[in-house]
Amino acid sequence: MTLQNILPWIQEAHQNGYGIAAFNANTMEQMQAIVLAAQAENAPVIIQVSHRALQYVGSGNEIRGLQYMAAIGKVAANSVDVPVSLHLDHANEQEVLQAIALGFTSVMFDGDDLPYAENVAITKRLGEVAHAAGVCMEAEIGEVPKPDGAPFDPNAINLTDPEEAAAFVAATGVDLLAIALGSVHGLKDKSLSLDLDRLQAIRQHVSVPLVLHGSSGVNNDDIAQGIKLGLAKVNIATQLNKAFTSGVRQVLAADGELVDPRKYLGVGRDAQMAEVRERLRFVGASGKA
Numbered sequence: 001m002t003l004q005n006i007l008p009w010i011q012e013a014h015q016n017g018y019g020i021a022a023f024n025a026n027t028m029e030q031m032q033a034i035v036l037a038a039q040a041e042n043a044p045v046i047i048q049v050s051h052r053a054l055q056y057v058g059s060g061n062e063i064r065g066l067q068y069m070a071a072i073g074k075v076a077a078n079s080v081d082v083p084v085s086l087h088l089d090h091a092n093e094q095e096v097l098q099a100i101a102l103g104f105t106s107v108m109f110d111g112d113d114l115p116y117a118e119n120v121a122i123t124k125r126l127g128e129v130a131h132a133a134g135v136c137m138e139a140e141i142g143e144v145p146k147p148d149g150a151p152f153d154p155n156a157i158n159l160t161d162p163e164e165a166a167a168f169v170a171a172t173g174v175d176l177l178a179i180a181l182g183s184v185h186g187l188k189d190k191s192l193s194l195d196l197d198r199l200q201a202i203r204q205h206v207s208v209p210l211v212l213h214g215s216s217g218v219n220n221d222d223i224a225q226g227i228k229l230g231l232a233k234v235n236i237a238t239q240l241n242k243a244f245t246s247g248v249r250q251v252l253a254a255d256g257e258l259v260d261p262r263k264y265l266g267v268g269r270d271a272q273m274a275e276v277r278e279r280l281r282f283v284g285a286s287g288k289a
């Protein structure tokens, strides 16, 4: 299928207490693993691209990175017959506009650094551009930290305030709201818990589907509870990178003479595909395409 705006599938999941997964891709092989797993599970799926993925793929030029990912994402989506969305995560204004022009079907503007009023104004304006193009719009209120390996203080996280979340959604018209419940980006172990009471309070104030960032660092019980309480889009990145890399590491460790990249990248792709299938079943998206 051509790339889809996946909002109807997320809304359906939201109404029925299951989740749609968004998987980060940094390479072509990772994109392939995501769509092949979705096909095998008959699940709708989101390929997600981060700002750092754009820098990597574009060799430091984010717009070139967007061009690459848009082109590969279209081929990946066309290679399967389940709905696939291509989402740009945590982007600035220029990247959001470029992504919409290049055919991404979902975007997230990250105005964390901006004063509230400016964040609202830009999010609203970008949402209008996105909607005119048939693209799904996500934004975040509160902050899921991106520590980049640096230590963080779990008590210093700016968790989402329910009333501010309601005001933000009303003022911006976003389709999906990312909220901070205690998760952190980039953790390798599922050691964190979510503030599920806060989630219930947010749910009472906000009717749009909610998004969990940083799920790789959260214990599975809390993710499962959170999905039932309204976290209809679950972002998964580090967990996939772990699976891909452990596959590659095993092959290279077993054969010090190996030089053909296909022989280890292919194993990484297969290892990641298994992980994506497991997560699609876990969030409840399998069979929902």
Ligand SMILES: [Zn+2]
Binding pocket: 089, 090, 144, 185, 213, 214, 235
């Ligand atoms: Zn995120």
